């Protein structure tokens with residue numbers, strides 16, 4: 060039986076890319092963003108055990124939980140049982156750590172983080188499905204689901220094996236709707252077939268749909284000259300049927316302001332707007348890019364500290380805009396400028412490819428990048 064989440068506003072505050080001050084979260088700015096978000100009538104906050112190495116959950120406590128009544132907001136976090144965890148005890152302890160760090164008392168939404176490929180096995184091996192069902196029965200979890208970064212067939216298998224899941228969280232954006240690597244549309248249809256409502260993540264494709272080549276931006280501007288490019292991506296996602304909310308990973312006040320400006324009184328895309336998105340989808344599908352969302356999962360285990368997603372950002376900038384000077388500057392800044400190593404220093408161990416939710420052939424792409432930027 061499908062759960063009904065119709066009263067949740069369609070914009071969620073993703074806390075993965077919070078504003079930083081050196082190595083710490085900029086709490087003052089985060090507090091202001093939290094205030095603006097709640098003031099505008101939104102309620103959903105999304106963090107994870109691993110975001111910013113635990114600093115995101117700690118920031119939730121400081122900027123949100125300690126400052127607002129518990130019934131004023133909905134809080135989601137996630138358990139990554141596959142992330143270097145040695146046994147069931149350690150995996151289960153992550154739940155308690157998240158409760159302590161956030162001080163939230165309970166979680167409105169709790170997710171098994173990033174199911175897919177070999178990662179699903181850890182949740183089975185450590186009995187996490189049963190463990191979280193117990194937590195739900197104890198009232199510590201109100202809605203239980205999982206985030207997913209793999210193909211639709213596997214999603215179908217998991218939802219068949221676990222009909223008790225209340226919801227799913229999927230990466231959906233207009234550029235990847237028919238992308239055979241990401242399968243946004245197929246995953247969406249699979250979740251709906253199982254009667255699940257969906258939380259959308261990465262609607263702006265890790266920022267890639269915030270700025271488009273001028274010709275493509277013109278397509279949007281012809282329909283609405285004042286709308287930001289990101290607004291099209293977020294409204295596209297929020298216009299789909301069966302959506303609980305759309306997460307936007309906001310990193311500063313200006314992004315918050317922009318998101319609130321069009322989501323406060325959300326209107327689904329009109330027919331004319333839908334046609335404009337279709338034109339942009341078509342044009343984008345013709346530009347070859349590396350489908351990296353800058354999640355950084357790959358970089359955590361890289362023995363050579365390669366600037367993997369920074370490299371792909373530079374490659375994509377070159378592919379989309381064709382500006383070598385600017386792409387090359389971006390490459391230097393994303394590697395040396397941030398203390399990371401260059402693509403040519405990759406030793407091809409393949410660890411990164413085991414965890415990449417986008418299934419990118421990272422080693423091959425790094426070789427190409429080294430040829431472009433380091434030749």
Ligand code: SF4
Nearest residue numbers: 361405406408409411
């Ligand atoms: S293959 Fe290269 S980039 Fe990937 S983890 Fe190994 S050294 Fe790092």
Ligand code: SF4
Nearest residue numbers: 351352354355357415
């Ligand atoms: S290469 Fe894959 S794992 Fe690494 S940042 Fe990009 S999408 Fe994430």
